[in-house]
Amino acid sequence: MEVTLAELLGVARRRLVEAGIAEAGLDARLLVEHLTATTRADAIARPQQQVPAEAIAAVEDAVARRLAGEPVHRILGFREFYGLRLSLSAETLEPRPDTETLVEAVLPLVEAVAARSGRCRILDLGTGTGAIALALLHTVAAASAAGVDISDDALATAARNAAQLGLSGRFTPLKSNWFSEISGRFDVIVSNPPYIRSDDIGSLQPEVRDFDPRRALDGGPDGLGAYRIIAAGASGHLEPGGYVAVEIGATQKTEVQQVFQANGFVLAEARRDFGANDRVLVFARP
Ligand SMILES: C[S@@+](CC[C@H](N)C(=O)[O-])C[C@H]1O[C@@H](n2cnc3c(N)ncnc32)[C@H](O)[C@@H]1O
Numbered sequence: 520m521e522v523t524l525a526e527l528l529g530v531a532r533r534r535l536v537e538a539g540i541a542e543a544g545l546d547a548r549l550l551v552e553h554l555t556a557t558t559r560a561d562a563i564a565r566p567q568q569q570v571p572a573e574a575i576a577a578v579e580d581a582v583a584r585r586l587a588g589e590p591v592h593r594i595l596g597f598r599e600f601y602g603l604r605l606s607l608s609a610e611t612l613e614p615r616p617d618t619e620t621l622v623e624a625v626l627p628l629v630e631a632v633a634a635r636s637g638r639c640r641i642l643d644l645g646t647g648t649g650a651i652a653l654a655l656l657h658t659v660a661a662a663s664a665a666g667v668d669i670s671d672d673a674l675a676t677a678a679r680n681a682a683q684l685g686l687s688g689r690f691t692p693l694k695s696n697w698f699s700e701i702s703g704r705f706d707v708i709v710s711n712p713p714y715i716r717s718d719d720i721g722s723l724q725p726e727v728r729d730f731d732p733r734r735a736l737d738g739g740p741d742g743l744g745a746y747r748i749i750a751a752g753a754s755g756h757l758e759p760g761g762y763v764a765v766e767i768g769a770t771q772k773t774e775v776q777q778v779f780q781a782n783g784f785v786l787a788e789a790r791r792d793f794g795a796n797d798r799v800l801v802f803a804r805p
Pocket residue numbers: 610611612613614615618644645646647648649650651667668669670673695696697711712713714734735736
């Protein structure tokens with residue numbers, strides 16, 4: 520059966536709308552564009568172009584997965600972060616737009632160190648896809664980063680992303696339980712650690728709960744477990760005058776600040792995300 524690009528897009532969109540998928544139009548477009556190797560411009564300029572049978576079958580399969588609750592970027596296998604296309608895998612969190620706030624907070628610090636000393640060493644704790652470290656390295660040519668994770672799968676994905684972006688020479692994936700295998704000192708330590716309280720995981724949106732890896736979400740009984748470890752270990756791995764910047768849950772500002780203050784840090788900056796929620800804290804050691 521002959522199907523045009525416009526018809527395929529229309530059917531995919533309609534099926535997702537009928538199922539009550541919130542971003543039905545966008546999801547349909549992302550899936551169809553990727554699986555038919557077309558662009559938005561093709562859909563506008565050449566809507567009557569015929570789509571090959573294999574691409575139609577691939578779109579049908581992808582729409583069925585979306586209808587079963589799988590997030591669109593898991594189906595695609597990649598997600599854009601800070602303008603970079605990052606591959607995903609089973610044990611990586613999907614990088615979120617809110618985490619770009621962390622990159623934006625850290626970027627001036629990295630640029631200042633690089634301008635002053637010609638280099639900047641970054642430690643990204645819980646690197647996942649490598650999102651934060653790779654965004655910083657992509658922007659600051661003099662920077663280098665160690666990306667730490669406890670998951671072999673995540674580290675393999677981060678290394679692949681670094682290679683795809685031409686950043687392998689400045690990105691070192693390291694398997695470590697937070698600081699356990701880390702030696703040396705860094706100018707900036709950055710982390711988006713797991714910060715959901717264990718008891719709250721069951722009530723997360725199914726797309727998060729069922730598809731993001733639990734190890735990337737679960738912050739222990741009070742959600743603060745990783746912050747305690749990072750705050751306790753950071754001083755021993757920071758250059759004098761260095762910074763630690765962390766992403767936080769929207770209600771965790773006071774608690775996380777207290778954890779770092781108890782370890783001798785002072786709050787240098789707090790930022791909100793695009794939804795005006797507290798999202799990033801930057802700490803310094805006087
Ligand atoms: C919230 S995800 C953040 C991923 C990525 N940095 C991002 O922002 O998209 C937290 C990451 O911490 C890693 N992680 C969890 N426990 C860890 C541990 N004990 N040591 C090192 N990394 C850990 C997880 O595997 C996951 O990749």
